[in-house]
Ligand code: HEC
């Protein structure tokens with residue numbers, strides 16, 4: 001570019017041209033830096049070596065397991081040990097053959113409902129059916145890695161189409177690094193392809209508000225082994241979206257938003273305990289904006305994960321925390337944790353990652369908030 005014009009510097013104009021030259025060079029460096037910044041996603045998507053592919057496959061499988069993609073994208077059935085995702089239909093989305101009746105009507109404080117398969121979700125924004133993530137043509141078969149990363153970053157179908165509805169945790173997943181997102185896509189490419197054309201979402205009118213712009217350059221570096229455990233734990237808590245369930249929402253200017261004064265503080269004690277909402281046909285779980293869930297088990301309330309000694313995890317040891325998520329029991333020895341806490345997904349985290357999550361939770365502002373005990377449903381009749 002401009003440097004070529006600078007080759008014939010004359011004695012007379014030398015000095016001025018030299019000054020001009022450094023300005024051009026400086027601006028070239030700036031451009032190069034900007035381009036490098038933008039080019040990063042491309043770099044992550046270049047044809048990988050065999051070793052890198054294997055590394056991504058393993059990392060992607062781990063992330064899909066611990067981020068509980070199966071919780072929503074694999075339909076649940078009644079197994080021998082109770083309801084569980086049907087792994088013969090792994091990641092194939094809402095079953096095409098399962099027609100859902102109209103969703104339950106709004107009955108405050110219950111604002112959203114989910115199907116027994118956990119693959120159909122209704123709220124004021126519309127009805128969403130969990131997508132088929134397998135490499136079949138009815139799933140992500142025709143997608144490029146770029147489209148996958150763009151969908152996660154923008155919250156739009158393939159990065160350009162309609163808004164992706166909740167509860168798809170886009171606000172959490174968009175905080176993943178390109179490398180982690182590409183790893184997830186690499187793994188999704190490797191799972192058995194399942195033919196299942198998921199029904200189109202029913203998008204409520206007026207709900208297509210554009211997702212707020214998101215700048216991936218603000219992302220913290222990925223959780224490398226040996227990295228600062230607090231930073232690593234923060235990355236995991238953010239990309240898994242613990243706050244989607246553990247931070248109560250409040251009514252802000254633009255509608256419901258996570259309450260910034262109650263980050264990960266659980267169901268507010270100031271709210272009254274709602275009356276249970278019974279299942280309506282296949283719509284079995286109902287949720288409040290404040291993080292209560294009514295289902296066949298009764299009513300559960302998201303726990304306070306802040307380090308408050310009296311009401312949060314302040315008095316817990318790291319070992320109790322790890323045992324809790326591994327065994328699905330309070331402190332690893334108390335009562336069984338109720339749905340929708342996806343502990344079987346978190347149970348698959350490495351010790352190092354669970355320890356890091358606990359280390360990060362330790363750094364949160366303490367919120368004194370005594371979450372109500374769950375309301376346990378009376379066992380169904382004889
Ligand atoms: C809490 C439930 C939930 C979880 C957890 C979840 N998803 Fe989703 N996801 C959904 C629903 C529902 C949709 C359909 C949304 C719609 O149609 O608007 C969806 C849609 C998608 C889509 C399609 C986006 C598009 O552009 O059409 C992709 C890709 C996806 N999810 C990937 C993932 C991955 C990868 C994970 C795990 C890291 C994951 N999801 C975890 C519920 C979930």
Ligand code: HEC
Pocket residue numbers: 236237240241242243244245246293300301302303305321324329330331336337338339340341342346357374
């Ligand atoms: C889909 C919703 C959901 C998500 C996502 C979620 N949780 Fe939970 N969690 C709950 C609910 C509901 C409870 C209360 C269950 C009960 O009372 O039996 C709970 C309980 C817990 C408990 C038990 C507290 C106690 O007193 O025994 C811990 C610890 C916990 N969650 C940690 C986490 C962490 C860490 C994450 C993210 C990695 C997370 N949760 C993500 C819904 C969720």
